[in-house]
Amino acid sequence: MSLKLNYSMSLANSYGLTKTQKIASAVGILGLFILVLALFNVQFPNKATTLTIALSLMFVGTIWFSNSLYLNKSKGIKNDGVWFKSLSSRGLVGWLIGVVLTLFYIVLYFYPQYLGLAQKGEENTGLVALFDPLSQLLSGRDASQWFVYGTLYTVAILVFGYKFILKYRHNRYEQIRTISVMFFQLAFAFLIPEFMYVMNSDLPYYDLKNIWPLNYYNFESYRVKAFISAGNIGLAMLIFGIVSIFVITPILTYKYGKRWYCSWVCGCGGLAETAGDSFRQLSDKSQFAWKVERWVIHSVLVFVVLMTTAVIHSYLGNDTSKYWLTRSSFLIFVASFLTLIFVGTFIFKRKELAKDAKYGAIGYFVIIMSLFALHYFSKDNTLFLFKSESLRKSYGFLIGSIFSGVIGTGFYPIFGNRVWCRFGCPMAAILGFQQRLFSKFRITTNGGQCISCGNCSTYCEMGIDVRAYAQKGENIVRSSCVGCGICSAVCPRGVLKLENDSMKGRINPNEILLGNDVDLMDLVNQK
Amino acid sequence: MEHIAIIGNGISGVTLARHIRKLSNKKITIISAESDYFFSRTALMYVYMGHMKFEHTQPYENWFWKKNNIELKKGFVNEIDTDNNTLHFAEGDQMSYDKLVIATGSKPNKFGWPGEDLKGVQGLYSKQDLEHLEIYAPNNKVCKRAVIVGGGLIGIELAEMLNSRNIPVTFLVRESSFWNSVLPEGESQMINRHIKNHHIDLRLSTNLKEIISDDNGKVKSIIIEETGEEIPCDFVGLTAGVTPNISFLKESNIETNKGVLVNRFLETNINDVYAIGDCAEQRQAIGNRRPIEAVWYTGRMMGETLAQTICGNKLEYKPGHWFNSAKFLDIEYQTYGWVNGKKGKPDYEAHFHWKHDDDTKCITIAYHRDTNKFLGINTFGIRLRHEVFDKWLTEKRDLDFVINHLEQANFDPEFYKRFENEIKEKYNNTLQTN
Secondary structure, three states: OOHHHHHHHHHHOOOOOOHHHHHHHHHHHHHHHHHHHHHOOOOOOOHHHHHHHHHHHHHHHHHHHHHHHHOOOOOOOOOOOOOOOOOOOOOHHHHHHHHHHHHHHHHHHHOHHHHOOOOOOOOOOHHHHHOHHHHHHHHOOOOOHHHHHHHHHHHHHHHHHHHHHHHOOOOHHHHHHHHHHHHHHHHHHHHHHHHHHHHOOOOOOOOOOOOOOOOOOOOOHHHHHHHHHOOHHHHHHHHHHHHHHHHHHHHHHHHHOOHHHHOOOOHHHHHHHHOOHHHHHHOOOOHHHHHHHHHHHHHHHHHHHHHHHHHHHHHOEOOOOOOOOEHHHHHHHHHHHHHHHHHHHHHHHOOOOOOOHHHHHHHHHHHHHHHHHHHHHOOOOEEOOEEHHHHHHHHHHHHHHHHHHHHOOOOHHHHOOOHHHHHHOHHHHHHHHHHHHOOOEEEEEOOOOOOOOOHHHHOOOOOOOHHHHHOOOOOEOOOOOOOOOHHHHHOOOOOEEEEEOOOOOOOOOOOOOEOEOHHHHHHHHOO | OOEEEEEOOOHHHHHHHHHHHHHOOOEEEEEEOOOOOOOOHHHHHHHHOOOOOHHHHOOOOOOHHHHOOEEEEEOOEEEEEOOOOEEEEOOOOEEEOOEEEEOOOEEEOOOOOOOOOOEOEEOOOOHHHHHHHHHHOOOOOOOOOEEEEOOOHHHHHHHHHHHHOOOOEEEEOOOOOOOOOOOOHHHHHHHHHHHHHOOOEEEOOOOEEEEEEOOOOEEEEEEEOOOOOEEEOOEEEEOOOEEEOOHHHOOOOOOEOOOEEEOOOOEOOOOOEEEOHHHEEEOOOOOOOOOOOOOHHHHHHHHHHHHHHHOOOOOOOOOOOOEEEEEEOOEEEEEEEOOOOOOOOOOOEEEEEEEOOOOOOEEEEEEEOOOOEEEEEEEEOOOEOHHHHHHHHHOOOEHHHHHHOHHHHEOOOOOOOOOHHHHHHHHHHHOOOO
16 A cells, blocks of 8 residues: 555545645645655665654644544535545546556565665665664664555554544544554554564564464465474464464454454455545445455455465375374365364255355365365375465465455555455455354344435445345345444434344345334235 | 336335336336436435435346336326326327326425526426536536525535535525424524534525526526515525426326325225325325325335235225434434424423534424323434334333333444433433422
8 A cells, every 4th residue: 555646636636625735735745755756766864864754744744634624524424525526436536546556566566676675685775775764663674665565554544544533523433443443553563563573583474463364374384384483472373373263253253243353453454444435435336246246255265275275285294193283184174174164054044045055065065176186186285286385376476466455455446445355355255254144243224214315335345235225124234244334324314223233133124114004014024 | 917107216106116026927117207217316415415426326226127027118298098098208109008106206396486487496306406406506606606495304405415515505494493393493493503503594584585587597696585685696496395296197087186186095086096105195194194295205105005906905005103314414313203393283292302512412202291102202413213113102102111211222323422311311300300
């Protein structure tokens, strides 16, 4: 995530900008401009001071801008002109920002030397070098392109989080949620990993809230080795990584829905909700997009499960006397676990799954067959014809870099701010599966009060046609819902409420809405 | 196959069509001259304000109609020949039907003001009204000031819309306080203050005398009845209520008054011709309801009900407990049961009123003076559950019960500040000490 784009958006479009707002934008852009100068290798006398000034200008500019934009208006929904602004309606500004963001990501992932990353034995130059003092301060080593990215990412979440909090200053759910993502980004993604490095430099970088399979590389050989060789603390972290997905995640998702992660903790979600807030209305609401979404996201899930299994399989041995976990026992374990989930779901939830059963079965079948293949046909770490290493690499390239970064963030101004979360994130797929079937979370609709205006659907960043449910008086129980709460906020008639309640009666389709003839409601709805 | 023709593709007509399709495989045609597809009229304001694009106001994707075998016909019916079951279109073609449903909605009221048909003078109801608004009030350079005549729900929405484009608004309200023919005094006055806080020039107890034209037949200014003051303006919004949109029925045999007269089965005087929604007028009002109810929800309910009748299960239109909602600039409003303003308030109706210090939240609970029976609640800035109040009204709960169980009805988002204790405290201090 690069800040330049978000600043220039404010400037480039003059829809209703006051003089103060223009000056504030200029201040922010000046900060950004210093970074651009650094990118082109302009030598600054004191890097520490320069970086401090640049970042401060960005903070001051955005905070000043937000104050001027929101604080002198009454509290309430602030969506005036969203579809008239070039920035937020796929106008020229939106496209330009999309292109620049995309290029930034391509350079970041594939050509970090252009950002100034040192080649072997040399010193950092350019933009990366500008961040050396901050990196030295935090962890005593020089910056990498990832440190630069992490810093800018965190700055973006903080400044735009502030803006978001002001925008929704009538809404405590939005405020608390945003403070939460700002905290988790600053502490868990940015500071703690640096401090952990200072304490024990053998530990691999580990953002503790970044859970497998979002963190698809968490169980790779080099990391597992590093965890184990780092002693108790490393082992604890490895165990935490496993417990996160198999214990903590199911419990919290059962109680609160997937929102506890996607819009309260996750970094990708954090960026989408803050810096990406201006683009939430661009998500595609069509039924076609929903179909594509389900195919793509679940394919990614199957891919990551297979990839991870193959990778772990590749570094396990066959000899039980050396280590209790062998290749075959690992495969049997994975297969049994998946079977347990598959069978359990079909026994307890078959009524709700009538239509999706086929697809679930296909996914399950593909995985199981692949596991068999892995067992019987793997020689020299190959799965079919592919090495597990190349499977991992192609996942990292296709999903980790292209999908989550280049498309996921670069295309914010075109496809909306949750493209990655909606179509790509395997973690979201797992959480969503549970949210749909085993969770107390739902969005309750308020009797017959819906007027089908469509604000909820328009502002749903996940492309859920919320209105389709609300106008039927039906609660919204959708696997993709991240619980951002904006549908409820923008509803002019108080129809939607996010809540956790009992599982019973959670899904309640109605033909006739509350308010009509009681006998008619009974007649039609009880069928 | 029986052919059901529905004139009007608003919420009433479309709800009817959808429900007929669920119950039968009759041939269904929805006729409209206004738009190709069903859209949510209540959302037009958000299109002007830039919150949504027009296509976002369409609750169903365009493939929906074909998939459900509902035919859409764009055309304007200017004559109905009920003897031969035939519709005649302004475009010259004809269509025969077996059953006909009139669901043509409303049009803005005009009371014969001089100049009411000038360019730049209009109501806000149809898609075309929105298009005209974009011509006459696109921004504050073309429209240096707008005047709105009529202080009801559409008036305040229009004020909010114009305000969003920084067009100065003068808002003429006939009553001594905003919408106080419906709202109790405390609420109405809170909204007065809220309107003024948005820099809208609210003029209470003020009537329009006439609208003055410029040389091109476009509005130039308006004159106020009481003071004779002339206010220069480029746009005049007429929002003094709506009236059924049925002038095309004049020559037909269908009996009308203000609206199309219907009995409790939504049947007109002609066999196999029905009317629903805003344009239907009950021969006898139902309960406390008005004979004509120009409300989204009632239109939908009539559609749900008539579908049963048309598909063979003859059913009376029997709406449940009254409810409604609106939004006044930043303040949401919901109502359940009956709470009357000064005008229509029966003697037995007493009110308990609580208002928050920030002047954007309040509730009014109506109860029976003698029996304490709960009659209804108005809520501003606090969301309440429809289901809970519907139940309490059915169970004929009393005021005490409602006050003491208010937290069960809360529908505000999580982590919102709650006010039940404050309300209870005020209740205990005011009512029980008396």
